[in-house]
Amino acid sequence: MPVQHNNDLIENHLLAALPGEEYERILPHLEHVTLSLGQSLYESGKQLKHLYFPTTCIISLLYTMENGASAEIGVVGNEGVVGIALFMGGDTAPNRAIVQSAGDALKMKAAPLRGEFVRAGEFQLSLLRYTQALITQISQTAVCNRLHTIEQQLSRWLLLSHDRLQADELKMTQEMIANMLGVRREGVTYAAGRLQAEGLIKYARGHITILDRKGLEATVCECYRVVKDEYDRLLSQAMP
Amino acid sequence: MPVQHNNDLIENHLLAALPGEEYERILPHLEHVTLSLGQSLYESGKQLKHLYFPTTCIISLLYTMENGASAEIGVVGNEGVVGIALFMGGDTAPNRAIVQSAGDALKMKAAPLRGEFVRAGEFQLSLLRYTQALITQISQTAVCNRLHTIEQQLSRWLLLSHDRLQADELKMTQEMIANMLGVRREGVTYAAGRLQAEGLIKYARGHITILDRKGLEATVCECYRVVKDEYDRLLSQAMP
DNA sequence: CTTCATACGTGCGCCGCCGCACATTGTGCT
DNA sequence: AGCACAATGTGCGGCGGCGCACGTATGAAG
Numbered sequence: 265m266p267v268q269h270n271n272d273l274i275e276n277h278l279l280a281a282l283p284g285e286e287y288e289r290i291l292p293h294l295e296h297v298t299l300s301l302g303q304s305l306y307e308s309g310k311q312l313k314h315l316y317f318p319t320t321c322i323i324s325l326l327y328t329m330e331n332g333a334s335a336e337i338g339v340v341g342n343e344g345v346v347g348i349a350l351f352m353g354g355d356t357a358p359n360r361a362i363v364q365s366a367g368d369a370l371k372m373k374a375a376p377l378r379g380e381f382v383r384a385g386e387f388q389l390s391l392l393r394y395t396q397a398l399i400t401q402i403s404q405t406a407v408c409n410r411l412h413t414i415e416q417q418l419s420r421w422l423l424l425s426h427d428r429l430q431a432d433e434l435k436m437t438q439e440m441i442a443n444m445l446g447v448r449r450e451g452v453t454y455a456a457g458r459l460q461a462e463g464l465i466k467y468a469r470g471h472i473t474i475l476d477r478k479g480l481e482a483t484v485c486e487c488y489r490v491v492k493d494e495y496d497r498l499l500s501q502a503m504p
Numbered sequence: 505m506p507v508q509h510n511n512d513l514i515e516n517h518l519l520a521a522l523p524g525e526e527y528e529r530i531l532p533h534l535e536h537v538t539l540s541l542g543q544s545l546y547e548s549g550k551q552l553k554h555l556y557f558p559t560t561c562i563i564s565l566l567y568t569m570e571n572g573a574s575a576e577i578g579v580v581g582n583e584g585v586v587g588i589a590l591f592m593g594g595d596t597a598p599n600r601a602i603v604q605s606a607g608d609a610l611k612m613k614a615a616p617l618r619g620e621f622v623r624a625g626e627f628q629l630s631l632l633r634y635t636q637a638l639i640t641q642i643s644q645t646a647v648c649n650r651l652h653t654i655e656q657q658l659s660r661w662l663l664l665s666h667d668r669l670q671a672d673e674l675k676m677t678q679e680m681i682a683n684m685l686g687v688r689r690e691g692v693t694y695a696a697g698r699l700q701a702e703g704l705i706k707y708a709r710g711h712i713t714i715l716d717r718k719g720l721e722a723t724v725c726e727c728y729r730v731v732k733d734e735y736d737r738l739l740s741q742a743m744p
Numbered sequence: 745c746t747t748c749a750t751a752c753g754t755g756c757g758c759c760g761c762c763g764c765a766c767a768t769t770g771t772g773c774t
Numbered sequence: 775a776g777c778a779c780a781a782t783g784t785g786c787g788g789c790g791g792c793g794c795a796c797g798t799a800t801g802a803a804g
Contacts, residue, residue, distance in 0.1 A: 351632075
């Protein structure tokens with residue numbers, strides 16, 4: 265289905281921040297799609313066909329090892345875009361993009377993207393600034409994986425997801441979170457139990473509710489703040 | 505000192521791959537600099553002033569926590585460039601760039617870089633492709649930090665350094681490696697001891713020699729291969 | 745209302761890594 | 775040559791996380 269309402273665009277901050285002229289040029293190339301939980305947007309090493317601008321969904325960038333173990337390297341919501349390899353010139357990436365929270369996105373074909381990108385306008389600047397923010401997120405994930413406990417990383421993960429979510433409840437089992445964080449399911453059970461005991465979250469059978477966001481922010485490691493500040497700085501127009 | 509010999513350029517693969525026209529335009533903006541071990545090219549949050557194209561040096565991208573703990577997020581040699589935030593539009597980055605192996609580089613001021621970048625020529629394409637390769641390296645660092653042992657990570661780190669080095673010996677104490685990997689110095693002693701016992705490396709007081717590269721490649725985790733393949737694929741002109 | 749798969753809880757032994765303390769061995773400097 | 779210091783070796787207790795096994799609860803399907 266083609267994009268019918270301008271509101272669709274506004275829901276993605278990168279698109280919403282475009283000046284009218286570029287907005288008009290890009291509009292016809294966007295297609296509204298609904299994505300379901302667990303769906304794959306691209307696979308490791310496979311040619312990317314589209315760019316996805318999330319509006320209400322959340323996408324997780326995952327790397328899966330040969331033995332099946334996996335770990336998340338970043339998360340993308342309506343502040344960003346999925347498929348940066350397309351405009352960075354790689355065409356493929358050695359990771360996967362999986363729908364972590366069902367919802368909608370705007371899909372753009374590769375060909376018009378390239379045409380628009382080489383104009384070196386605001387669209388290109390936005391995409392590149394976003395990419396730098398994503399690099400910070402990935403970097404901080406590396407640091408956090410090295411130096412912090414599961415409980416700290418879970419807090420960081422919950423806050424990053426909450427920032428990209430319109431609600432306080434996310435549908436997500438501990439098993440799924442364990443796959444994202446690259447840890448045992450039991451490890452998540454333990455860490456989530458502690459956060460619940462502190463009254464910061466509440467969870468039950470695949471439903472996690474953020475009860476005390478301030479409290480979470482107070483206990484999370486600095487990694488969250490570093491990433492958040494960098495997103496705010498680089499995407500100030502695009503992330504209110 | 506200004507660049508006097510074209511050979512200087514050839515030593516950096518990104519510059520060497522430029523077509524003659526762009527090469528001529530960029531040449532006057534490059535300055536040859538010699539960098540010493542431990543020197544900082546930029547600090548966290550500080551305005552970047554220059555882009556550095558390593559020729560014989562190796563640069564480490566590090567993140568340092570508030571409590572002083574640090575971890576490497578990537579390494580750059582003559583296949584790449586330091587200071588991507590300059591052309592990605594961020595101007596600053598929340599990490600540091602430290603000289604890991606003394607040597608030379610070509611330095612380019614921010615202003616002419618921007619002018620050249622917006623021409624959307626081969627220079628821009630090269631820089632962006634390189635950035636994607638770097639993203640893969642950072643991502644794989646995150647995964648490796650999560651899932652692999654110090655010994656595996658040390659192997660990966662040695663191979664990545666060896667790829668960017670002209671020799672088999674690198675000047676590097678175990679203490680420094682520990683800071684890069686974000687682990688204890690004793691952990692590096694133990695892991696290095698095992699690699700030495702297997703006859704893969706030899707080390708003594710700040711001098712590490714790669715004895716059996718094939719052997720190292722056979723024991724390293726898949727993370728190294730993933731990064732290497734992606735660099736080869738994206739920078740095939742630039743990394744022989 | 746029962747059934748049943750799915751999600752979560754818990755205990756146990758094990759291992760890798762940490763923090764600390766201290767011994768030992770090179771290396772450069774005078 | 776001798777000294778001081780930097781680099782490495784080693785041991786020990788502790789902890790966080792792993793793999794495994796099995797128990798418990800809850801929501802949906804019939």
